Amino acid sequence: MITEIANVIQETAQNVEGVDEIKLAAAHLSALGKLGAGLGAGIGAIGAGMGIGRIGAAANDGIARQPEAAADIRGGSIILAALIEGVSLFAVVVTLLIALG
Secondary structure, eight states: OOHHHHHHHHHHHHSSSSSSSSHHHHHHHHHHHHHHHHHHHHHHHHHHHHHHHHHHHHHHHHHHOOOOGHHHHHHHHHHHHHHHHHHHHHHHHHHHHHOOO
């Protein structure tokens, strides 16, 4: 994918007259920054999904071992899942700000 982005930048630079190396380097850095922001958003979402899945698995194990504590375990796992989701949303917002800024 990086090579495709570099090829598009090079083709654009060849079509425009008077493009110097500094502008080309800036275009490369901009493209790589946006690629990194996209990867960051994806990794943040994947990490949140894995974390919430582990919370659910641990909650099910705990409820299976101590059914009388099901309400406490369920409440704690919902709070933890909400906190993880908030961190994931923050990561996506930050990467979007990097990509668009």
